[in-house]
Amino acid sequence: MHLEAANLAARRGEDLIFEGLSFRLESGEALVLTGKNGSGKSTLLRVVAGLLHQEKGSVSFTDSLGNTHGRVGEISHYLGHRNAMKSELTVAENLDFWRCFLGDSHGASTVSIDEAAEAVGLEGITHLPFGYLSAGQQRRFAFAKLLIAHRPVWILDEPTAALDKSGDRLFAELVEAHRCNGGIVLAATHQPLGLEGAQELRMAGFAHAGPGVWE
Amino acid sequence: MHLEAANLAARRGEDLIFEGLSFRLESGEALVLTGKNGSGKSTLLRVVAGLLHQEKGSVSFTDSLGNTHGRVGEISHYLGHRNAMKSELTVAENLDFWRCFLGDSHGASTVSIDEAAEAVGLEGITHLPFGYLSAGQQRRFAFAKLLIAHRPVWILDEPTAALDKSGDRLFAELVEAHRCNGGIVLAATHQPLGLEGAQELRMAGFAHAGPGVWE
Amino acid sequence: MTHAFYVYGAYGFAALVAAAVTLWTWADGRARRKELAALEASGIRRRSARTTDGK
Amino acid sequence: MSETSLAITKFSDLANPTRFLALAARILPWMAGFTALCFIVGLYLSFTTEGDYQQGETVRIMYVHVPAAWLAMMGYTIMSLSAVGTLVWRHPLADVSAKAAAPLGAAFTLIALVTGSLWGKPMWGTWWVWDARLTSVFVLFLMYLGLIALNRAIDDPSKAARVSAVLILVGFVNIPIIKFSVEWWNTLHQSASVLRLDGPAIDPEFLRPLLVMAVAFTALFLTLHIMAIRNEIWRRRVAAQRRLAARLASREG
Amino acid sequence: MTALLLRDLKLSIRAGGGALIGVLFFLTIVAVIPFGVGPDLALLSRIGPAIVWIGALLAALLGLDRLFQAERDDGSLDLMLMQETPLVLTVLVKCLAHWVATSLPLVIASPLLGLFMNMSETAIGATMLTLLVGSPAITFIGAVGAAVAVALPRGGLLVSILVLPLTIPVLIFGVSATYAAVEGPSPFLPPFLILMALTLFFAVIGPVAAALALRHTSD
Amino acid sequence: MTALLLRDLKLSIRAGGGALIGVLFFLTIVAVIPFGVGPDLALLSRIGPAIVWIGALLAALLGLDRLFQAERDDGSLDLMLMQETPLVLTVLVKCLAHWVATSLPLVIASPLLGLFMNMSETAIGATMLTLLVGSPAITFIGAVGAAVAVALPRGGLLVSILVLPLTIPVLIFGVSATYAAVEGPSPFLPPFLILMALTLFFAVIGPVAAALALRHTSD
Numbered sequence A, B: 001m002h003l004e005a006a007n008l009a010a011r012r013g014e015d016l017i018f019e020g021l022s023f024r025l026e027s028g029e030a031l032v033l034t035g036k037n038g039s040g041k042s043t044l045l046r047v048v049a050g051l052l053h054q055e056k057g058s059v060s061f062t063d064s065l066g067n068t069h070g071r072v073g074e075i076s077h078y079l080g081h082r083n084a085m086k087s088e089l090t091v092a093e094n095l096d097f098w099r100c101f102l103g104d105s106h107g108a109s110t111v112s113i114d115e116a117a118e119a120v121g122l123e124g125i126t127h128l129p130f131g132y133l134s135a136g137q138q139r140r141f142a143f144a145k146l147l148i149a150h151r152p153v154w155i156l157d158e159p160t161a162a163l164d165k166s167g168d169r170l171f172a173e174l175v176e177a178h179r180c181n182g183g184i185v186l187a188a189t190h191q192p193l194g195l196e197g198a199q200e201l202r203m204a205g206f207a208h209a210g211p212g213v214w215e
Numbered sequence C: 001m002t003h004a005f006y007v008y009g010a011y012g013f014a015a016l017v018a019a020a021v022t023l024w025t026w027a028d029g030r031a032r033r034k035e036l037a038a039l040e041a042s043g044i045r046r047r048s049a050r051t052t053d054g055k
Numbered sequence D: 001m002s003e004t005s006l007a008i009t010k011f012s013d014l015a016n017p018t019r020f021l022a023l024a025a026r027i028l029p030w031m032a033g034f035t036a037l038c039f040i041v042g043l044y045l046s047f048t049t050e051g052d053y054q055q056g057e058t059v060r061i062m063y064v065h066v067p068a069a070w071l072a073m074m075g076y077t078i079m080s081l082s083a084v085g086t087l088v089w090r091h092p093l094a095d096v097s098a099k100a101a102a103p104l105g106a107a108f109t110l111i112a113l114v115t116g117s118l119w120g121k122p123m124w125g126t127w128w129v130w131d132a133r134l135t136s137v138f139v140l141f142l143m144y145l146g147l148i149a150l151n152r153a154i155d156d157p158s159k160a161a162r163v164s165a166v167l168i169l170v171g172f173v174n175i176p177i178i179k180f181s182v183e184w185w186n187t188l189h190q191s192a193s194v195l196r197l198d199g200p201a202i203d204p205e206f207l208r209p210l211l212v213m214a215v216a217f218t219a220l221f222l223t224l225h226i227m228a229i230r231n232e233i234w235r236r237r238v239a240a241q242r243r244l245a246a247r248l249a250s251r252e253g
Numbered sequence E, F: 001m002t003a004l005l006l007r008d009l010k011l012s013i014r015a016g017g018g019a020l021i022g023v024l025f026f027l028t029i030v031a032v033i034p035f036g037v038g039p040d041l042a043l044l045s046r047i048g049p050a051i052v053w054i055g056a057l058l059a060a061l062l063g064l065d066r067l068f069q070a071e072r073d074d075g076s077l078d079l080m081l082m083q084e085t086p087l088v089l090t091v092l093v094k095c096l097a098h099w100v101a102t103s104l105p106l107v108i109a110s111p112l113l114g115l116f117m118n119m120s121e122t123a124i125g126a127t128m129l130t131l132l133v134g135s136p137a138i139t140f141i142g143a144v145g146a147a148v149a150v151a152l153p154r155g156g157l158l159v160s161i162l163v164l165p166l167t168i169p170v171l172i173f174g175v176s177a178t179y180a181a182v183e184g185p186s187p188f189l190p191p192f193l194i195l196m197a198l199t200l201f202f203a204v205i206g207p208v209a210a211a212l213a214l215r216h217t218s219d
């Protein structure tokens, strides 16, 4: 099982943000993206998740049976800057919806909503509307979303934003557990995430701000 | 000039989040709020800013002439989790609006928009729509908003979220400059902010989850 | 001519709109060409121009 | 350079904006000359041929009304074809073509509406009726304006093009409605007498100027369309270079 | 997919705008028209079906522009775009939920309005039936506009402008089927069948186009 | 405050075209109506004023519910609440901007629509005048709903119940003043004066109530 990106390039507006980017992650490996603000970390993650069309190159996932998927998004969890939860619904309703919607097409056993809430350290408040939570609590439940349906690849954009110290630790443990189960993790960050043996990719930003096709 | 909070208590929903909280900040001082997720940091900041009604107690600001203001919000900048910028407008339009709207009722000279952009390290991209910026760039410009109109008190909720290392440094410098000018800073944070000689207040959360008036 | 107003009105209006569109397109082209020339003068060369210069 | 893998090799000469510009520069003078010539002949013919015994002199309005109406529909068809190019091949020139055709199509639709209206007053005794043909053309006009507005509301040009392309294609249902409205609903408006499967059913006396004017209008449309595409390419070039300049400046600073 | 349906229904009851707004708007229209046509009951009953149809059309526009914008704003749209379930299906289910929450109440309320407008029983029945069959088409067309609105900073009027012209065929056949049922002499079935065909047609075209637009606007 | 006005206008223009959009929207609605009620010009000219008023109501309602929600979602509302400038004034200016961006273009375009609907000159003039005077009331009423939507994030239904019923009197007096001017026999002035009174009343009540609701937002 591995995730491979070859010779990726992506454009934002008309500017080429990065070019010729390649990496390969085996089962259990993690890639941490660093780089200054605006250097293209989020852009790369969105390209890998299939939310942004790459300009060149390809991303592919090969599962343990040797089948290659071209659309990595389908076997990934994506945790972006926004939490993808409705503030009008309760946490339980939100999680329940995502559990059903994401489905569990990959056969692995997953945890229940209460267990997921416990895993992120917030058991007992799943009956509250999501909008009534503090920023860090919201982020924790957004993270709980990753636990309720199995996906081999996790794509995380600044996952520990708004988390306190214990939240950071908790996060590191959950990611390690996922890696031990053979999962792959891609994360963009500005703070140390505490992931052992993770590869690091420093984004530089603005590969090439050329006039593109119009010349 | 000083900011004083006496015996504050605040409620969120039906729960009392904190109680009997007092502090006093002289000109040039800073207060850093720490504590785990959901411990009431944001709640306290919103109470001080006047955005949330306190249950008990009072907050007041005494200016250099000895006049006391009951509504601290009017002489404060508040930087919350959200950036208060419109993604449809360009950065310059956003900043220009806030400059006019916030006014400069307090006589101190402030910097121009270009200078503010330079101060946050992002000169030359103020013509872009705010929505086209990366998370960290957006946060930096939200911070630039504090520079374009003078307010003696800065109330900052996790100001360095999404900022890179150089952003953190830049932030610390700007806050120090504000304090040197006699400003007062309140900040909630999970990461060290690099502020020298700041007081720290650890929030504990759930002072008292009692049935409140119903008993 | 019977109904001269309607006939000339129709031709006149068609001519007016066609002329307006033509003029607008032409003026737009001129403005763009001027902008390009100004950019060229200010030293930002087209990449393709640069590569053909090199050859 | 990005390999905008164009499936149709025949178009590959146009694929590259620079080459398109060179081609446009070469053929535009000829097209402009041809357009002018057609208009001279067409206008001469349309004012010298005889009037209709039934419609009198007003039949001359036909020589502008009908070509304009055809061009209104053709403009939308061109936009739809470009939209397919945008969505299927992601071709930037298709984006530009669709964007450039919208104001032109709107202009020709306006001509068709107003000349039809000017014809309607003497023929039907009213400027405007809400019959199917007239309203569907009016709807076409609104769609053109809506698409122009949509394009202006999104400031990333390639995103604007892709979004518009979807709507253009959905809106294409209106074209058959316009074309066949006279047959599907019995209305005041004339039914098709030129563009018919069984050949034109119209006196050659009227057909000749009509066809010449139709050619002239088409030539005008195409000339303007190429000019507008060229302008749009230039506009994007300017924007690209401005961005580059800003980037370089901020990097030096 | 039922989960999505249920969530969207729940949201439309709880979140701003609200499901009721369509019905109330509908009522407002029906309340105002009699002032326009005056106390002429015969005329009122004649144009009744048309007014009900126009009201339903306009009411469906309320809130439609936020169908996908709200999902984009909180990041849910990203996750929906990534799934294996075809996006077309997701869009279809969201359309259904929107229809159940906003148009179905109108269909149910239409007999009441028919009474206000002094319509005969046949007219009321025919209006209700044609609305039931035809109103989903409006939602499906509107979904295309809503998907386009994702690329826009805010929805508002522009979406309605883009969407309304496309709904005209639905309106034409909906109204003419109703009139055929009431007055004759033309038969009821042909326009009604065309209306059904239109709904089925847009049930395919709408979600496909909306999904296409959503795929092309994400960034 | 002019800064706020300008910003809100800019925002609504960014959504596409600005004033032009309002006019286009109106034109689209008017183009749709004849498909419903049929091409009968006499009938069209009779229901014309009512249609124009309904169009204005719909245009105002589309997007009005997001008036403060959009500000809350990006955090701007917090800053507005903190300022020294009275909140009532801020609300008033936002209402004005909304009115200028959505309703004023309609008022200006209404003569054009009148022509399309075959209305007489008096009817056109009267419609324009009543719209000019009455449409701000709709905005002010809507502002209360918009503020309540922010204060009660889960009070969706409440908003619609609050807003639309309140607009019905405005609509009724607006339309009936127009008809009084056109047809008689009832005089034009009484309903028109009531319309003015309504607008003035809501110009005070609306912003005050909205400001009150905003101050008491749950967090």
Ligand code: HEM
Pocket (backbone or CB within 6 Å): D062, D065, D066, D069, D070, D112, D113, D114, D115, D116, D117, D119, D120, D121, D123, D124, D133, D134, D137, D138, D178, D179, D189, D190, D191, D192, D193, D194, D195
């Ligand atoms: C505003 C009003 C009108 C509009 C929008 C309009 C629209 C159109 C359109 C779209 C066509 C092209 C149809 C096709 O190719 O099948 C057309 C053709 C034509 N129109 Fe009109 N029309 C209007 C008024 C009139 C009037 C008043 C007359 C004359 C009594 C008229 C006579 C014709 C004729 C003779 C053709 C050519 C039909 C053919 O040969 O295919 N139109 N019109």
Ligand SMILES: Nc1ncnc2c1ncn2[C@@H]1O[C@H](COP(=O)(O)OP(=O)(O)OP(=O)(O)O)[C@@H](O)[C@H]1O
Pocket (backbone or CB within 6 Å): A131, A132, A133, A134, A135, A136, A137, A162, A164, B012, B013, B017, B035, B036, B037, B038, B039, B040, B041, B042, B043, B044, B188, B203, F218, F219
């Ligand atoms: N809008 C709200 N309505 C009701 N309760 C709320 C609301 N916002 C927060 N709370 C509750 O108030 C408590 C304190 O929240 P607050 O946002 O002040 O925490 P915080 O210290 O800022 O946490 P974080 O570090 O996660 O930002 C939490 O337990 C939360 O559940």
Ligand SMILES: Nc1ncnc2c1ncn2[C@@H]1O[C@H](COP(=O)(O)OP(=O)(O)OP(=O)(O)O)[C@@H](O)[C@H]1O
Pocket (backbone or CB within 6 Å): A012, A013, A017, A035, A036, A037, A038, A039, A040, A041, A042, A043, A044, A188, A203, B131, B132, B133, B134, B135, B136, B137, B162, B164, E219
């Ligand atoms: N929606 C967008 N449209 C156009 N340009 C964008 C958009 N989002 C980001 N950009 C640009 O793309 C570049 C890379 O942005 P990206 O969000 O990938 O940065 P990042 O590395 O995630 O930064 P941060 O650490 O601040 O999150 C930035 O220069 C930004 O201006």
Ligand SMILES: [Mg+2]
Pocket (backbone or CB within 6 Å): A041, A042, A043, A157, A188, B134, B135, B136
């Ligand atoms: Mg980022």
Ligand SMILES: [Mg+2]
Pocket (backbone or CB within 6 Å): A134, A135, A136, B041, B042, B043, B157, B188
């Ligand atoms: Mg907080």
